[in-house]
Amino acid sequence: MLTPPLSAHDHIQGSPDTGIVLLEYGDYECPYCGAAYPVVKELQKRMKGKMAFAFRNFPLANAHPHAELAAEAAEAAAAQGKFWEMHDALYENQAALEPENLEQYAAAVGLDLRRFTKEMNEHVYTSKVKDDFRSGVRSGVNGTPSFFINGVLYNGSYDVHSILTALREAEA
Numbered sequence: 001m002l003t004p005p006l007s008a009h010d011h012i013q014g015s016p017d018t019g020i021v022l023l024e025y026g027d028y029e030c031p032y033c034g035a036a037y038p039v040v041k042e043l044q045k046r047m048k049g050k051m052a053f054a055f056r057n058f059p060l061a062n063a064h065p066h067a068e069l070a071a072e073a074a075e076a077a078a079a080q081g082k083f084w085e086m087h088d089a090l091y092e093n094q095a096a097l098e099p100e101n102l103e104q105y106a107a108a109v110g111l112d113l114r115r116f117t118k119e120m121n122e123h124v125y126t127s128k129v130k131d132d133f134r135s136g137v138r139s140g141v142n143g144t145p146s147f148f149i150n151g152v153l154y155n156g157s158y159d160v161h162s163i164l165t166a167l168r169e170a171e172a
Helices: 031-047 067-078 083-092 097-110 113-123 126-139 160-171
Strands: 012-013 021-026 050-056 144-150 151-154
Touching: 012 083, 021 031, 021 126, 031 050, 031 083, 031 160, 050 067, 050 126, 067 083, 067 097, 067 126, 083 097, 126 151, 144 160, 151 160
Parallel strands: 021 050
Antiparallel strands: 012 050, 021 144, 144 151
């Protein structure tokens, strides 16, 4: 089960009141998360407002040296109301996650660059990223991407058809 449950602390697209919530624990440098990114976009399109999507950070720093800083960049963007824009920019540019790239994405999504740079240099959002990671461990996450449907760990394939079937079963 998802621990802690979904809350206002989470990044959520759509209304959790739809009855179906797909939550992903993801790593911005993980190639499997990168492959799952367009799948989630397609699921959102097909579910047309019947599903909310939430995201929590789960950077696997031992395998992906840029993942933690990328997660901090997403949180810095969230503080300026641009989490999803940065989330998308990071997944669409997975091969370029150096600090200078993160600044380019921050500029492209319209962030206050002085604030972003200052917060990144001070690692202001490290604790939020670590909180997400710890919640994933408590929830049984051991790799990325890990999906939860209505708080229950999904163990199927990461293709559109498989997840869509599970979402529709949750809806029924």
